[in-house]
Amino acid sequence: MADLSIEFAGIKAPNPFWLASAPPTDKAYNVVRAFEAGWGGVVWKTLGEDPAAVNVSSRYSAHFGPNRQVQGFNNIELITDRSLEINLREITQVKKDWPDRAMIVSLMVPCVEESWKTILPLVEATGCDGIELNFGCPHGMPERGMGAAVGQVPEYVEMVTRWCKTYSSLPVIVKLTPNITDVRLSARAAYRGGADAVSLINTINSITSVNLERMVANPIVGSQSTHGGYCGSAVKPIALNMVAEIARDPETRGLPICGIGGIGSWRDAAEFVALGCGAVQVCTAAMLHGFRIVEEMKDGLSRWMDSQGYASLKDFSGRAVGNTTDWKYLDINYQVIAKIDQDACIGCGRCHIACEDTAHQAIASLTQADGTHKYEVIDEECVGCNLCQITCPVESCIEMVAQDTGKPFLDWLHDPRNPYREAS
Amino acid sequence: MIDTLSHLPRPDAGAAELADRFADLAPPLTARQAALESARCLYCYDAPCINACPSEIDIPSFIRNISHENVQGAAQTILSANILGGSCARVCPTEILCQQACVRNNAQECAPVLIGLLQRHAIDNAQFSEHPFQRAAASGKRIAVVGAGPAGLSCAHRLAMHGHEVVIFEAREKAGGLNEYGIAKYKLVDDFAQRELAFLLQIGGIEIRHGHKLGDDLSLSELHQQFDSVFLGIGLAASKRLGLADDAAPGLLAATDYIRELRQTDDLSQLPLARRCIVLGAGNTAIDMAVQMSKLGADDVNLVYRRGLSEMGATEHEQAIAKDNQVRLLTWAQPEQVLLDDQGQVRGMRFARTRLDNGRLQATGETFELAADAIFTAIGQAFDGAALVDPLARELQREGERIWVDAQLRTSLPGIYAGGDCTALGQDLTVQAVQHGKLAAEAIHAHLMLTVEAA
Numbered sequence: 001m002a003d004l005s006i007e008f009a010g011i012k013a014p015n016p017f018w019l020a021s022a023p024p025t026d027k028a029y030n031v032v033r034a035f036e037a038g039w040g041g042v043v044w045k046t047l048g049e050d051p052a053a054v055n056v057s058s059r060y061s062a063h064f065g066p067n068r069q070v071q072g073f074n075n076i077e078l079i080t081d082r083s084l085e086i087n088l089r090e091i092t093q094v095k096k097d098w099p100d101r102a103m104i105v106s107l108m109v110p111c112v113e114e115s116w117k118t119i120l121p122l123v124e125a126t127g128c129d130g131i132e133l134n135f136g137c138p139h140g141m142p143e144r145g146m147g148a149a150v151g152q153v154p155e156y157v158e159m160v161t162r163w164c165k166t167y168s169s170l171p172v173i174v175k176l177t178p179n180i181t182d183v184r185l186s187a188r189a190a191y192r193g194g195a196d197a198v199s200l201i202n203t204i205n206s207i208t209s210v211n212l213e214r215m216v217a218n219p220i221v222g223s224q225s226t227h228g229g230y231c232g233s234a235v236k237p238i239a240l241n242m243v244a245e246i247a248r249d250p251e252t253r254g255l256p257i258c259g260i261g262g263i264g265s266w267r268d269a270a271e272f273v274a275l276g277c278g279a280v281q282v283c284t285a286a287m288l289h290g291f292r293i294v295e296e297m298k299d300g301l302s303r304w305m306d307s308q309g310y311a312s313l314k315d316f317s318g319r320a321v322g323n324t325t326d327w328k329y330l331d332i333n334y335q336v337i338a339k340i341d342q343d344a345c346i347g348c349g350r351c352h353i354a355c356e357d358t359a360h361q362a363i364a365s366l367t368q369a370d371g372t373h374k375y376e377v378i379d380e381e382c383v384g385c386n387l388c389q390i391t392c393p394v395e396s397c398i399e400m401v402a403q404d405t406g407k408p409f410l411d412w413l414h415d416p417r418n419p420y421r422e423a424s
Numbered sequence: 425m426i427d428t429l430s431h432l433p434r435p436d437a438g439a440a441e442l443a444d445r446f447a448d449l450a451p452p453l454t455a456r457q458a459a460l461e462s463a464r465c466l467y468c469y470d471a472p473c474i475n476a477c478p479s480e481i482d483i484p485s486f487i488r489n490i491s492h493e494n495v496q497g498a499a500q501t502i503l504s505a506n507i508l509g510g511s512c513a514r515v516c517p518t519e520i521l522c523q524q525a526c527v528r529n530n531a532q533e534c535a536p537v538l539i540g541l542l543q544r545h546a547i548d549n550a551q552f553s554e555h556p557f558q559r560a561a562a563s564g565k566r567i568a569v570v571g572a573g574p575a576g577l578s579c580a581h582r583l584a585m586h587g588h589e590v591v592i593f594e595a596r597e598k599a600g601g602l603n604e605y606g607i608a609k610y611k612l613v614d615d616f617a618q619r620e621l622a623f624l625l626q627i628g629g630i631e632i633r634h635g636h637k638l639g640d641d642l643s644l645s646e647l648h649q650q651f652d653s654v655f656l657g658i659g660l661a662a663s664k665r666l667g668l669a670d671d672a673a674p675g676l677l678a679a680t681d682y683i684r685e686l687r688q689t690d691d692l693s694q695l696p697l698a699r700r701c702i703v704l705g706a707g708n709t710a711i712d713m714a715v716q717m718s719k720l721g722a723d724d725v726n727l728v729y730r731r732g733l734s735e736m737g738a739t740e741h742e743q744a745i746a747k748d749n750q751v752r753l754l755t756w757a758q759p760e761q762v763l764l765d766d767q768g769q770v771r772g773m774r775f776a777r778t779r780l781d782n783g784r785l786q787a788t789g790e791t792f793e794l795a796a797d798a799i800f801t802a803i804g805q806a807f808d809g810a811a812l813v814d815p816l817a818r819e820l821q822r823e824g825e826r827i828w829v830d831a832q833l834r835t836s837l838p839g840i841y842a843g844g845d846c847t848a849l850g851q852d853l854t855v856q857a858v859q860h861g862k863l864a865a866e867a868i869h870a871h872l873m874l875t876v877e878a879a
Contacts, residue, residue: 066463066491346527349469371475393466394532 002305015040041102072234136202154189161193203229236262247276266300476525499550573601575657575844578861660805675770698798705802
């Protein structure tokens with residue numbers, strides 16, 4: 001079996017599956033259960049200055065799919081609502097009892113040097129393996145000048161990171177907020193400040209739904225609501241993109257990335273690793289199914305790695321980064337055309353109506369003698385957009401077949417049709 | 425009570441237990457089940473299920489409405505195509521209609537969306553504060569509808585919607601036709617047919633006159649003179665006879681007669697019970713009869729058919745219901761003689777074994793006897809020719825024994841339309857009758873409005 005152990009930013013762990021800073025890592029009881037279940041590490045839920053934060057009720061809401069599948073999850077919880085002393089004592093004990101697991105402590109204190117200078121030695125004294133700076137919490141805390149309020153200003157990110165490197169010898173992971181326009185600016189700032197790694201994404205500002213009877217968004221607190229932080233499966237595509245943006249940014253080359261955002265399976269994790277991550281963090285999936293999910297994640301990842309001949313995560317980490325590029329570098333001469341497997345087709349007509357109404361009128365609906373319909377691609381009209389394949393309910397029924405155009409690789413920068421093309 | 429069976433005992437079970445046994449065969453979906461099931465619909469375009477529905481209900485649309493928590497909208501979609509959508513949801517052989525056509529029957533899944541149950545869910549749970557269809561301005565036209573079965577009711581409702589006045593002439597005490605008198609009790613429970621009727625009549629402009637029968641106190645000539653148009657939805661009122669000696673002996677009865685009695689009684693424990701019985705036939709009525717007798721407590725129910733299982737009119741689904749209820753399906757045997765006891769009452773039947781010989785059904789020469797306290801015939805319904813005896817009615821062109829109609833449900837006589845089982849068009853199904861009634865109403869309306877404009 002493949003070796004799942006990692007060393008990430010100087011932190012060792014038996015596997016790359018860490019629990020993100022969130023309710024599952026709020027206290028010793030949960031974390032011990034997580035370690036018993038087999039998690040490689042945890043990021044202890046964010047510590048702050050006393051007095052501890054106070055939370056409201058209720059706190060969570062979800063974006064549901066048609067079968068009550070939770071597609072996205074939203075919370076309005078603040079950082080830990082327990083005293084610093086209790087948290088530090090528990091962290092010390094748990095790390096002592098579980099020395100092989102990664103114990104990262106998430107921190108958020110006011111953007112004042114003295115505050116960081118005070119808390120960092122206390123945290124380091126617990127014996128933890130590293131700290132993660134919570135620059136991403138999008139609800140509540142920014143109103144007090146913390147969390148995303150820091151993460152959204154690259155100068156603050158750099159400054160606080162530098163304080164941490166100054167007053168602590170621990171590896172510093174900077175957790176980035178996605179609630180910005182270009183995540184690379186934050187990552188570069190962290191890099192300049194001396195960060196050992198970045199982790200992303202934190203949650204996205206969100207309102208998941210509105211209760212139309214009471215005319216108030218969810219989750220409801222009394223008769224009001226507020227925006228929360230969005231996470232879960234639905235945010236994975238956003239997280240993957242932000243990870244890739246940083247992974248292929250020359251200015252932060254080599255900066256370790258811990259992937260977070262909608263990871264619920266070994267495949268999700270493998271995708272983050274392929275785009276450059278050295279470890280991943282999970283929260284929502286565990287909150288929905290319990291800590292046991294790590295078992296299938298570890299098993300699936302290691303079997304898949306075996307099937308691919310990867311002995312360790314390093315063997316494929318970042319492998320998909322080089323193939324992720326700007327639009328202008330794509331081969332404009334590449335052409336795929338949809339091909340419908342008539343034996344597999346169940347005749348639902350979705351490909352036809354999708355193409356007919358909203359795309360390129362490239363799928364003909366041919367009425368058969370028995371009143372059913374046969375769907376055929378009109379090759380000349382097909383631009384290879386994938387829409388039919390996406391709407392088709394049958395896996396592998398529609399294949400996008402690469403065409404031999406006989407034309408050489410050509411990107412837009414050099415395309416004669418581009419009025420601003422570069423001279424070749 | 426059914427005279428010809430009055431010598432038989434009554435069921436052992438009490439009324440309450442029997443009522444339980446006759447409860448809904450396919451219980452309604454819970455809200456959660458409906459949500460899950462509706463989410464399975466792929467929302468096909470040019471959906472095969474619509475193509476397979478004789479009443480052309482926009483199935484993907486109503487299911488999407490259920491999925492999006494709009495049960496009322498779902499019900500209205502159904503009812504706009506099929507005003508008897510509630511009973512059709514219960515009695516349609518969906519396994520050979522919409523659900524057979526569902527693309528989720530494909531080899532990978534083999535599990536169609538449960539369209540019938542979803543339709544029932546929508547109709548049962550919609551709460552309309554007023555009737556969901558409005559009548560157009562009064563047209564001043566009056567139309568006679570003969571027969572208050574599914575075809576007649578559907579026709580009447582659509583005509584009323586178009587602003588016409590409708591008078592329905594119905595021979596029986598209650599309207600509803602086979603929904604009231606002919607469907608197995610466990611398929612259409614309690615007083616659903618009457619509740620559906622009450623809903624349908626909410627539209628207004630429909631008067632039902634009971635106790636009038638065509639060929640009896642009604643003639644087509646009179647109706648034709650008194651009304652602007654006439655619609656005949658008179659069904660197949662006669663049960664086919666065996667054509668054997670003693671086929672009216674005590675203990676021998678048409679299944680439809682027994683089922684009618686069973687559906688009308690308030691106390692199932694007062695029905696005559698044939699502990700050993702024979703049901704002759706191969707259609708859904710035969711299955712209904714056999715299963716109901718089994719539920720009443722019969723020990724030995726034999727359904728006998730002269731051909732094989734695959735030739736049976738009853739669908740596989742129906743056959744499975746029979747087997748689940750301890751009904752024995754005996755095939756390749758045809759009735760030869762009704763056996764009577766000393767008092768002239770049925771004691772059994774002798775059958776001749778049959779086989780196919782070059783595609784023709786032949787007796788093998790071998791015979792056997794089955795003991796039975798009663799024999800129920802369910803060998804098909806026939807057109808009651810006595811309905812069409814007046815001079816005008818005689819002129820109606822027939823197709824076989826039934827009334828000939830074109831695709832617009834027009835008979836050979838101007839202004840006279842017909843639909844449902846009394847015509848030869850389409851299948852003998854409730855949903856087909858509803859569609860006929862609807863189409864006929866549209867044709868009548870179009871014709872009458874044309875003449876109004878011309879005038």
